[in-house]
Amino acid sequence: MQHVLVAVGIVLRQGQTFITLRPDDKHQGGKWEFPGGKVEAGETTFAALKRELDEEIGIEVKHSTAFMRIEHDYGDKQVTLDIHIIDDFSNEPYGREQQQGRWVAIDALQSSQFPAANALIVEKLQQSDWLAV
Ligand SMILES: Nc1nc2c([nH]c(=O)n2[C@@H]2O[C@H](COP(=O)(O)OP(=O)(O)OP(=O)(O)O)[C@@H](O)[C@H]2O)c(=O)[nH]1
Ligand SMILES: [Mg+2]
Numbered sequence: 001m002q003h004v005l006v007a008v009g010i011v012l013r014q015g016q017t018f019i020t021l022r023p024d025d026k027h028q029g030g031k032w033e034f035p036g037g038k039v040e041a042g043e044t045t046f047a048a049l050k051r052e053l054d055e056e057i058g059i060e061v062k063h064s065t066a067f068m069r070i071e072h073d074y075g076d077k078q079v080t081l082d083i084h085i086i087d088d089f090s091n092e093p094y095g096r097e098q099q100q101g102r103w104v105a106i107d108a109l110q111s112s113q114f115p116a117a118n119a120l121i122v123e124k125l126q127q128s129d130w131l132a133v
Contacts, residue, residue: 003078007048008036010067010125011059011086011093013103017125018057018093019112021100027077028115034083035093045082053086058096063088068124072117081117 011018011034019032037052039045050061064084072079095101104112109122 001078002076003080005039005045005080005082006036007039007045007052008034008081008083008121009049009053009061009064009086010034010083010121011053011057011089015107016103016105017109018101018103020056020095022115023097023099028074030113031115032112033114034118034121036081039082045084049084049086053089053093056095056097056099057093057101059086059089059091059093061086061089068121070117070120074116079117081121083121 017034020035022029022031022033024030035053035056036049037056039048043051046061046064049064053059053061064086067083067085069083070079070081072081093101106125109125114122
């Protein structure tokens with residue numbers, strides 16, 4: 001069974017977060033996601049976050065805070081999501097790999113379809129009132 005460690009970034013600005021659409025040909029394709037990707041050998045999660053968010057949405061991560069960690073078994077693949085809040089970044093995010101991207105209010109996140117592992121992230125984000133700041 002394939003097991004991957006994934007660095008996931010919740011890019012936050014004024015009660016909204018930037019999400020992207022996973023390409024159809026990828027694992028969990030056609031669903032929305034928080035940008036991020038696999039942590040490479042010898043890389044820290046923060047370094048992976050910086051690299052992936054530059055590659056995928058063109059931002060420079062300046063600061064992040066650990067938010068939660070989720071283990072999920074998709075049957076065909078096991079993932080550990082190491083999720084961080086990105087509260088300081090430069091450049092305007094966009095789908096740098098030609099994928100769709102959009103800002104969505106934290107309050108409205110449940111209307112986008114995410115991979116199953118993300119349900120706990122959405123739940124916790126909506127409970128964290130400090131995010132509204
Ligand atoms: N980036 C990201 N991955 C997620 C989320 N939720 C979730 O289950 N995953 C799973 O985490 C795994 C790794 O993510 P990824 O496909 O973005 O990895 P990557 O950017 O390195 O992709 P690549 O190998 O095609 O270059 C996928 O199996 C994906 O389904 C999420 O919110 N964001
Ligand atoms: Mg990715």
